[in-house]
């Protein structure tokens with residue numbers, strides 16, 4: 182349902198992706214991992230039709246599309262939810278208005294109905310009703326992520342991109358967010374592409390992961406398989422302190 186072949190991404194002389202291939206299956210949760218600056222956010226923004234590729238062939242929601250300027254792009258983007266790195270909520274708007282924003286932009290529903298739908302999405306994302314009237318600055322980190330998720334779900338997307346959704350959260354809050362993603366995938370039939378550095382989270386929620394390095398996908402598959410990759414860069418990533426702490430935590434959890 183989502184595929185890119187031979188992707189080229191470049192900013193001036195900085196070539197970020199070169200001949201990158203990736204295919205995402207309908208209904209899966211795919212994790213995107215890789216070093217800082219390896220082009221995970223650029224990849225996600227390209228697949229979400231927010232950034233123009235310099236080369237390659239894109240298929241989004243099973244439709245061939247050239248990029249953000251394609252006449253098909255607005256209709257496809259409306260079927261895609263995006264949670265940006267850092268949440269990116271409007272700080273001047275309360276939570277309800279943030280979630281209502283895409284509904285106001287893209288539908289002609291009445292103001293009353295939009296409010297009701299926005300409240301429903303907040304509940305779906307696990308936020309208490311009182312959070313609706315708060316500004317983002319008045320929320321905890323975990324609640325900001327949930328509000329950003331509620332906004333990403335506002336238009337009932339089929340495909341959702343999450344860029345580091347649990348970064349900066351404590352392990353308990355991050356694990357609650359993971360549970361929420363699994364529930365939503367189940368109940369809403371979402372396809373999810375999620376950038377994360379959180380190994381616990383990758384193990385818990387992803388069906389497969391794609392490792393980005395050397396401007397392309399170096400390995401893709403279930404995390405157990407990718408973690409066994411012979412590629413030095415992938416090995417390094419999974420042999421680091423991050424992986425060790427994840428192993429220690431799971432040992433501790435198992436008693």
Ligand SMILES: Nc1ncnc2c1ncn2[C@@H]1O[C@H](COP(=O)(O)OP(=O)(O)O)[C@@H](O)[C@H]1O
Pocket residue numbers: 192195197215216217218219220221222223224
């Ligand atoms: N809008 C932009 N303009 C110029 N360079 C960019 C832009 N966005 C990303 N880059 C560059 O692309 C590379 C990949 O960035 P990014 O996808 O954000 O990495 P990450 O894997 O950490 O998410 C980096 O070298 C970054 O500096």
Ligand SMILES: [Mg+2]
Pocket residue numbers: 221222223266344
């Ligand atoms: Mg990033």
